Amino acid sequence: MKVGVFDSGVGGLTVAKSLYESRLFSDIVYYGDTARVPYGSKDQNTVLRYALEAIEFFNGVDVDFVVVACNTVSVVALAQMQQYSNKPVYGVIEPGVLALQQRQLDKNDDRILVIATKATINSGEYQRRIEALGYGQVIARATPLFVPLVEEQCYQGPILDAVLQHYFADLSAHAITTVVLGCTHYPLIAQAIAAYFNGALTIHSGEAMVAWLQQQLQLNAHFDKTRVTIYASENVAAVKRVAAQWGLPLQSDAPAK
Amino acid sequence: MKVGVFDSGVGGLTVAKSLYESRLFSDIVYYGDTARVPYGSKDQNTVLRYALEAIEFFNGVDVDFVVVACNTVSVVALAQMQQYSNKPVYGVIEPGVLALQQRQLDKNDDRILVIATKATINSGEYQRRIEALGYGQVIARATPLFVPLVEEQCYQGPILDAVLQHYFADLSAHAITTVVLGCTHYPLIAQAIAAYFNGALTIHSGEAMVAWLQQQLQLNAHFDKTRVTIYASENVAAVKRVAAQWGLPLQSDAPAK
The missing domain is CATH 3.40.50.1860 (Rossmann fold)
Incomplete structure (x- = not known):
């Protein structure tokens, strides 16, 4: 099972970390819109536009579903993201x-x-x-x-x-x-x-999302290793540094099974 | 004399206010990139890209020159903005x-x-x-x-x-x-x-910019009224509210001469 995680910046790494620790996934693909962060003080229309661009991105990525880690996006744009996505999209609310x-x-x-x-x-x-x-x-x-x-x-x-x-x-x-x-x-x-x-x-x-996915999707896989891949709209190196600081092991630290 | 003012968001209104109070200008056209603010923690390449898009905007606006109110843009992108602009561009450094x-x-x-x-x-x-x-x-x-x-x-x-x-x-x-x-x-x-x-x-x-413009461009006009027009990449109403809070009179408050 492969999961995509979308956030406006680095904050969603806290959700990615919970997904990682759950051992339910073989792959986590993270995308942070660091070039336009933060979303929380911006217009609904702007957030919606950015969220749909993120769905464009995930439409071309091999994951089974997408988790919207960002609360702002989850309240503003979830229904429209689900409409334009070629795979399920779940919000954190x-x-x-x-x-x-x-x-x-x-x-x-x-x-x-x-x-x-x-x-x-x-x-x-x-x-x-x-x-x-x-x-x-x-x-x-x-x-x-x-x-x-x-x-x-x-x-x-x-x-x-x-x-x-x-x-x-x-x-x-x-x-x-x-x-x-x-x-x-x-x-x-x-x-x-x-x-x-x-x-x-x-x-x-993050913890709430793991519990909810287990319940909703009846997930019970166990992967010894999870491959974490990080994308960002700018400065992916900085996002990787934050991930390491926050205790999220990256691909190089955790080779695929 | 008409001046354009560019900033990543609302901060540049402090510079616009100094330009307004100088009475040297008949028109101030402000553009804030509120949809992508802030710039100061972002990559140089990202800031450069956004700055050149702002120049696209000002290339189509009737002003005599453009003041870059944002210090981050002034250090990262000034030379390239000058290259792509159809009018002079001055930074705050x-x-x-x-x-x-x-x-x-x-x-x-x-x-x-x-x-x-x-x-x-x-x-x-x-x-x-x-x-x-x-x-x-x-x-x-x-x-x-x-x-x-x-x-x-x-x-x-x-x-x-x-x-x-x-x-x-x-x-x-x-x-x-x-x-x-x-x-x-x-x-x-x-x-x-x-x-x-x-x-x-x-x-x-802002004060430094007024003094510098007076000296460099030998400006000595005096306008009783200055027309202030505000544009933003999102939520222009919010920018206008901040302008009012910060004591910058807007077009409706200060009709053109």
Whole structure:
């Protein structure tokens, strides 16, 4: 089984890493649109156009389906990508919402915070889907500054503390129990976010996607080796460096079976 | 006299504002590549390609010359833009360096800090030109986090303080006297930067460009009204909102003479 992973830049490597660690795939083909990153602060029409260009790319690549790692793309362009794709395309929103449900916390006691880019939050997609499950206490907040912080590797320290305070100071009284990390960059600072909310659970798109694929596609293969190939619209070398930093072994490190 | 202003996004509005306030121009035509912003963390080849597409745009626009407000583009692509343009193209680096010279501080006592994007700092262009003037004490530092902070309107407060500390804590012993703001976003936080360095002078690309144009082109017109027209590769309404926030009157506010 071969999977394609699309993201606006390097953030989706967190999803690729979960797919890698699942051992469910023989091949992962990653494409990051690094020449036009970020998407989260851009127009819906612009994101849609870029997303359809990514589908052009994957239409010519030998994978069984495509995972859209980027939350912004998943809320803005998924239906159209599915329409123009010659293979199935799956977004991260539904898996994230399913993962929320599977924690089996009491819906009345669970106070959920969704954090994501402006585009994702403004779409209201997460909020609608979570409320549709019967959760009454859902707070959504755009937290765009986390993205450049992660890209500058500020995973902890006074800047991150100041930004957490900036976004969340008014939520301390809400006793948040679960935080949906609605942007692929956020898992890198999941520890700091969980600590800020006194050990709240965090929902990670990559882990959620693996669980969802296993359930939906009845996947149960096991590959000892997974071949990871990385493409990018610019500076693929930089994407490979980040992948290595984030613990994702590349093709040269993990030869095919 | 009509001037075109090119920037990767909204940052160049700080330069457009200086041009507006100079009263030297009847028309300012601004183009921001908001669909692909930011440039400062991207590849040289990518920035060059985008810059030449901007020249295509300005080749079809009725202006007398084009000002490249973006420092990154000015260091990476100026010569090629001049080659493909059907009118003169001026970058912000030379004006910035000239402004430094005109302060008439003693070169031996002047301790200069240049801050800019990674692309601008890595090019070494500012450093080379400033050192060529005989300044011995030049420190250059990439400060990319300032850009998203300005875009989130964090012009002061604990996040900005933490970021200033992050970038500059080790410079406190250097008694910086002058800071070259080598990115169009930085004038918005010039006060905080000057305060951090105990009242250091700041060099602002927009003001430097006006002084340089006056000197180079012997401009001495005076227009009571300046018509400002804004174009963007996406979401021109958002650019106009930022222009209004930053105090740049738009066409509807300032009808042509």
